[in-house]
Amino acid sequence: MLINNKIYLSLIFIILFSGCNNPDSSGSMLTQAEKDSAALCIKPVPPADSAKFISQSIKVYGAVNKEIELTVDSLRKMKTVALDSFQVVCESGAEGSKSMMSRGVLLRDILKKAGLNITNHKDRNFAIIARATDNYKATFSWGEIFNNATGDHTIVLYEENGKPIRKFGEMKLICTNDIKTGPRQVVWLKAIEVTRVN
Numbered sequence: 108m109l110i111n112n113k114i115y116l117s118l119i120f121i122i123l124f125s126g127c128n129n130p131d132s133s134g135s136m137l138t139q140a141e142k143d144s145a146a147l148c149i150k151p152v153p154p155a156d157s158a159k160f161i162s163q164s165i166k167v168y169g170a171v172n173k174e175i176e177l178t179v180d181s182l183r184k185m186k187t188v189a190l191d192s193f194q195v196v197c198e199s200g201a202e203g204s205k206s207m208m209s210r211g212v213l214l215r216d217i218l219k220k221a222g223l224n225i226t227n228h229k230d231r232n233f234a235i236i237a238r239a240t241d242n243y244k245a246t247f248s249w250g251e252i253f254n255n256a257t258g259d260h261t262i263v264l265y266e267e268n269g270k271p272i273r274k275f276g277e278m279k280l281i282c283t284n285d286i287k288t289g290p291r292q293v294v295w296l297k298a299i300e301v302t303r304v305n
């Protein structure tokens with residue numbers, strides 16, 4: 108009986124811990140090349156294809172009073188903010204790109220222009236989703252943008268190193284006070300969606 112119990116316990120241990128050293132125990136069958144490419148922060152795009160990711164305007168839509176579409180030209184006409192330098196750091200800790208002399212418009216001012224569709228004093232649970240042409244996205248909340256310092260640090264850029272953003276343009280969104288700035292940098296920005304959280 109004692110031996111049987113030991114065998115039984117051993118079996119349970121084997122079943123529970125057999126997946127520990129194998130990150131692919133979920134059954135996915137990725138090749139090494141696919142794993143390497145998934146680990147890259149931005150998929151490398153051949154120059155011939157990069158043009159199709161570039162967005163020339165951003166739509167602001169969803170729970171807003173007025174849907175708007177902004178271009179680099181319309182951003183230039185708004186109140187702009189300048190940034191001396193900005194370092195991208197991936198969630199992994201790896202250093203990404205560094206840029207100097209950037210210029211853009213606060214996401215808060217863009218949202219004010221469209222106007223959040225607020226119906227009463229307690230109606231302030233909105234998710235704000237920055238969307239890119241490659242389906243990359245980052246999320247913000249009403250509280251962060253309108254009632255927290257993050258609102259002063261979330262910018263839609265149209266200029267980097269004193270020049271228009273080309274390869275990853277024409278506009279990108281950044282949040283300079285994130286701990287790791289990579290995750291909420293959205294290059295190839297194409298839309299700002301406002302969703303009321305019900």
Ligand SMILES: Nc1nc2c(c(=O)[nH]1)N[C@H]1C(S)=C(S)[C@@H](COP(=O)(O)O)O[C@H]1N2
Pocket residue numbers: 147148149150195196197198202203204239240241243289290292293294295296
């Ligand atoms: N549109 C888009 N934006 C993106 C990504 C992406 O794949 N697509 N990758 C993100 C990740 S994971 C990181 S770390 C940074 C890398 O930015 P960098 O190339 O400027 O260093 O961009 C972020 N923005």
Ligand SMILES: [Mo]
Pocket residue numbers: 147148197198199289290
């Ligand atoms: Mo990343």
